[in-house]
Amino acid sequence: MPSIEDELFPSTPGKFKIDRSNRQLHRCFASTSTMFLWALFLIALTASYLSFQSFVDSGSRYLTASWGGIQWEKQVRTSAQIHRSGGISVLVTGATGFVGSHVSLALRKRGDGVVGLDNFNNYYDPSLKRARRSLLSSRGIFVVEGDINDAKLLAKLFDVVAFTHVMHLAAQAGVRYALENPQSYVHSNIAGLVNLLETCKAANPQPAIVWASSSSVYGLNEKVPFSESDRTDQPASLYAATKKAGEEITHTYNHIYGLAITGLRFFTVYGPWGRPDMAYFSFTRNILQGKPITIYRGKNRVDLARDFTYIDDIVKGCLGSLDSSGKSTGSGGKKRGAAPYRIFNLGNTAPVTVPILVDILEKHLKVKAKRNFVEMPGNGDVPFTHANISSARNEFGYKPTTDLETGLKKFVRWYLSYYGYNTKAKLVH
Numbered sequence: 001m002p003s004i005e006d007e008l009f010p011s012t013p014g015k016f017k018i019d020r021s022n023r024q025l026h027r028c029f030a031s032t033s034t035m036f037l038w039a040l041f042l043i044a045l046t047a048s049y050l051s052f053q054s055f056v057d058s059g060s061r062y063l064t065a066s067w068g069g070i071q072w073e074k075q076v077r078t079s080a081q082i083h084r085s086g087g088i089s090v091l092v093t094g095a096t097g098f099v100g101s102h103v104s105l106a107l108r109k110r111g112d113g114v115v116g117l118d119n120f121n122n123y124y125d126p127s128l129k130r131a132r133r134s135l136l137s138s139r140g141i142f143v144v145e146g147d148i149n150d151a152k153l154l155a156k157l158f159d160v161v162a163f164t165h166v167m168h169l170a171a172q173a174g175v176r177y178a179l180e181n182p183q184s185y186v187h188s189n190i191a192g193l194v195n196l197l198e199t200c201k202a203a204n205p206q207p208a209i210v211w212a213s214s215s216s217v218y219g220l221n222e223k224v225p226f227s228e229s230d231r232t233d234q235p236a237s238l239y240a241a242t243k244k245a246g247e248e249i250t251h252t253y254n255h256i257y258g259l260a261i262t263g264l265r266f267f268t269v270y271g272p273w274g275r276p277d278m279a280y281f282s283f284t285r286n287i288l289q290g291k292p293i294t295i296y297r298g299k300n301r302v303d304l305a306r307d308f309t310y311i312d313d314i315v316k317g318c319l320g321s322l323d324s325s326g327k328s329t330g331s332g333g334k335k336r337g338a339a340p341y342r343i344f345n346l347g348n349t350a351p352v353t354v355p356i357l358v359d360i361l362e363k364h365l366k367v368k369a370k371r372n373f374v375e376m377p378g379n380g381d382v383p384f385t386h387a388n389i390s391s392a393r394n395e396f397g398y399k400p401t402t403d404l405e406t407g408l409k410k411f412v413r414w415y416l417s418y419y420g421y422n423t424k425a426k427l428v429h
């Protein structure tokens with residue numbers, strides 16, 4: 001593809017005709033006609049550049065039309081207001097996502113200021129994100145529609161509110177989708193993360209940052225349970241690789257700019273208002289519709305297992321991390337001292353195989369699944385996950401309390417209600 005410069009600067013300027021009608025002028029500059037031509041081109045280039053800039057500006061105005069203005073700023077400020085003594089003011093990215101919506105509601109419930117940010121992308125049904133937004137809005141949480149790659153928007157948000165914390169949950173999730181759309185992982189999990197960190201580093205005061213890493217960083221690690229000090233240099237998927245890269249990138253920003261940073265390695269989070277792309281959710285949909293489900297199996301027909309972790313436990317882990325985050329030391333891009341850099345597993349410490357997950361769903365749904373077992377394709381999956389959570393327990397008292405049986409019961413109740421299978425049940429969080 002030609003660059004913009006290539007298009008504005010023809011490669012054969014000599015072929016351009018000068019205006020022969022002005023012979024006097026032509027004679028005067030005959031010896032320097034090439035220079036004259038170049039001057040003309042420069043003027044044309046400047047004009048083109050200016051009009052291009054105005055196109056870009058108007059384009060970006062169009063792209064960001066949903067934010068800005070006095071009314072918008074007022075909504076942001078109001079939503080960020082703290083309603084308890086010692087409360088915090090949090091920018092939650094990915095606020096209409098699964099974990100983001102739950103964390104936002106929990107923060108709000110205890111009186112913290114919350115402003116959401118979400119790009120409402122269509123990785124999965126955006127109507128679910130809009131429903132979550134309505135729920136947030138009903139509790140007084142304003143969600144800004146925008147992308148973490150939009151530096152102007154992020155700068156504006158920090159201009160309007162001196163956020164004490166950022167809960168960074170916006171990401172391209174999903175392990176297997178990376179085969180289909182690798183660039184989306186680079187865009188959100190690498191470029192978007194750096195953009196956010198650039199804003200946070202420049203903010204004055206700098207916020208403390210808590211962000212979502214993933215259990216997938218353990219990749220092919222075989223030592224169980226997985227501890228934070230185990231090796232994480234064998235990712236099995238691009239998703240895992242971008243989350244691991246995020247851990248290295250955040251370390252750099254902590255080191256250079258004094259940002260207080262906590263990375264949370266979530267272990268297969270599930271629950272009400274969950275993500276339709278995840279196995280427990282899509283299995284539920286298929287079972288209810290009488291469609292078969294595909295269950296992957298490892299080598300020698302070994303069942304895959306996950307340390308499935310219930311959303312309420314994850315929310316407690318997120319709030320505990322925010323409360324114990326410590327403070328960033330820098331301001332305006334300058335480090336003033338060392339700041340905490342932490343990484344924690346947030347899991348359930350009780351792995352369950354996928355067929356047993358299906359057994360539990362069958363029981364709660366009262367419908368038999370049509371099971372189709374296939375050998376695990378080379379798509380980025382790992383055979384099992386199992387968290388050691390002693391670090392999070394020691395640091396902020398993290399203690400998961402919901403087993404898979406109980407958590408899936410709550411999920412199924414929500415699912416039947418939300419999708420209208422049980423019109424009597426109320427649609428509540």
Ligand SMILES: O=C(O)[C@H]1O[C@H](OP(=O)(O)OP(=O)(O)OC[C@H]2O[C@@H](n3ccc(=O)[nH]c3=O)[C@H](O)[C@@H]2O)[C@H](O)[C@@H](O)[C@H]1O
Nearest residue numbers: 173174175214215216266267268278279294295296304381
């Ligand atoms: O902990 C994480 O960091 C990640 O957790 C989640 O990934 P996973 O643990 O892969 O969850 P999920 O897709 O529910 O598959 C569960 C099991 O079902 C198996 N599985 C899946 C699909 C299918 O059709 N059949 C099947 O057997 C599958 O092989 C697996 O054994 C998040 O999606 C991810 O964003 C990230 O946050």
